[in-house]
Amino acid sequence: xxxxxxxxxxxxxxxxxxxxxxxxxxxxxxxxxxxxxxxxxxxxxxxxxxxxxxxxxxxxxxxxxxxxxxxxxxxxxxxxxxxxxxxxxxxxxxxxxxxxxxxxxxxxxxxxxxxxxxxxxxxxxxxxxxxxxxxxxxxxxxxxxxxxxxxxxxxxxxxxxxxxxxxxxxxxxxxxxxxxxxxxxxxxxxxxxxxxxxxxxxxxxxxxxxxxxxxxxxxxxxxxxxxxxxxxxxxxxxxxxxxxxxxxxxxxxxxxxxxxxxxxxxxxxxxxxxxxxxxxxxxxxxxxxxxxxxxxxxxxxxxxxxxxxxxxxxxxxxxxxxxxxxxxxxxxxxxxxxxxxxxxxxxxxxxxxxxxxxxxxxxxxxxxxxxxxxxxxxxxxxxxxxxxxxxxxxxxxxxxxxxxxxxxxxxxxxxxxxxxxxxxxxxxxxxx
Numbered sequence: 495x496x497x498x499x500x501x502x503x504x505x506x507x508x509x510x511x512x513x514x515x516x517x518x519x520x521x522x523x524x525x526x527x528x529x530x531x532x533x534x535x536x537x538x539x540x541x542x543x544x545x546x547x548x549x550x551x552x553x554x555x556x557x558x559x560x561x562x563x564x565x566x567x568x569x570x571x572x573x574x575x576x577x578x579x580x581x582x583x584x585x586x587x588x589x590x591x592x593x594x595x596x597x598x599x600x601x602x603x604x605x606x607x608x609x610x611x612x613x614x615x616x617x618x619x620x621x622x623x624x625x626x627x628x629x630x631x632x633x634x635x636x637x638x639x640x641x642x643x644x645x646x647x648x649x650x651x652x653x654x655x656x657x658x659x660x661x662x663x664x665x666x667x668x669x670x671x672x673x674x675x676x677x678x679x680x681x682x683x684x685x686x687x688x689x690x691x692x693x694x695x696x697x698x699x700x701x702x703x704x705x706x707x708x709x710x711x712x713x714x715x716x717x718x719x720x721x722x723x724x725x726x727x728x729x730x731x732x733x734x735x736x737x738x739x740x741x742x743x744x745x746x747x748x749x750x751x752x753x754x755x756x757x758x759x760x761x762x763x764x765x766x767x768x769x770x771x772x773x774x775x776x777x778x779x780x781x782x783x784x785x786x787x788x789x790x791x792x793x794x795x796x797x798x799x800x801x802x803x804x805x806x807x808x809x810x811x812x813x814x815x816x817x818x819x820x821x822x823x824x825x826x827x828x829x830x831x832x833x834x835x836x837x838x839x840x841x842x843x844x845x846x847x848x849x850x851x852x853x854x855x856x857x858x859x860x861x862x863x864x865x866x867x868x869x870x871x872x873x874x875x876x877x878x879x880x881x882x883x884x885x886x887x888x889x890x891x892x893x894x895x896x897x898x899x900x901x902x903x904x905x906x907x908x909x910x911x912x913x914x915x916x917x918x919x920x921x922x923x924x925x926x
Contacts, residue, residue: 508677512572544596557861572610583603626692636780643772736859738895739798788914788915792902794837
């Protein structure tokens with residue numbers, strides 16, 4: 495059956511809803527955290543350790559999920575994620591000892607979140623678009639922001655009215671009832687259902703050869719296995735760029751609320767700042783994704799890293815001048831600029847290592863990224879404990895922001911495949 499629009503937008507819509515529910519179902523742990531501690535009286539470190547353990551599990555399974563995507567496609571990966579995350583949330587209310595929480599929230603929800611979150615979606619979504627790749631991914635990933643401002647208040651209201659167990663069960667049912675059926679609409683690539691990326695018509699015999707986006711034919715002609723990719727400098731530049739990118743992302747996300755409270759802002763302002771960052775991330779991801787299709791992935795990655803650097807500079811300045819306008823600067827730079835990283839994470843890897851094994855390669859690179867996500871909050875907290883304030887930690891994060899931008903620039907996806915806005919600079923060649 496022919497649709498009046500490109501099927502790739504159905505894939506984007508399914509991803510949008512999956513991200514809105516799947517990513518925020520894991521984030522909701524921060525809402526379950528206080529009532530669980532209140533009920534059981536466990537130490538905070540032991541209880542929070544379930545979430546941290548989930549991060550470790552995410553890192554371990556990420557390469558395995560990439561391999562599963564290469565072999566079985568997105569339906570298998572997404573439905574596995576639905577079963578793991580939905581099952582984990584439905585079993586969590588049976589918790590009576592800490593290890594129960596580690597198995598359900600840690601292992602099951604942690605592993606499921608890799609499938610349903612940024613990592614899993616980035617394994618196939620870039621296949622559907624070439625000219626509008628950044629724009630489409632930006633729209634799909636904006637679902638996380640929409641989910642955070644709709645789903646999380648609902649979960650909090652339910653916790654207050656009926657308790658954390660009921661809220662947890664409701665989240666599990668929502669994942670199974672909504673995400674299990676809609677992810678059956680997914681396909682790995684447009685060619686699997688007789689379409690072309692971006693909805694282009696299949697070139698007719700004898701028609702003029704369209705302009706290719708291939709800049710380096712030798713590189714593109716290589717069958718990139720994980721083993722071959724790991725032997726290149728580009729692989730390690732991307733890994734370093736992504737490690738640094740998630741380092742700065744989570745360093746500020748975990749510590750900014752406590753920092754604002756420490757320097758005298760009210761809890762209302764601190765919570766508002768965190769919420770507005772997510773809200774600004776919605777248009778930020780879409781706009782910067784679109785811009786990356788015009789000027790290149792490296793430029794937008796650098797713009798996003800600059801956003802985080804400005805954010806950390808504003809935080810450092812706030813210690814000496816705790817004014818509301820500096821909070822506005824910090825929030826805008828972090829949300830509208832910094833969150834643009836996610837819209838091009840998949841695109842950078844695909845444009846360099848596109849092929850039969852791209853899932854395994856991306857999954858392995860995400861292992862480095864997740865390590866950065868774990869290192870950022872830990873080292874920032876460690877430096878605070880040693881020095882008594884956040885100044886050194888935030889200064890280091892600014893340096894890491896620059897390192898991330900430099901690394902992706904060195905990986906140079908522009909030297910492998912050109913984005914749509916740069917095609918006019920290339921000579922006509924074979925279509926990619």
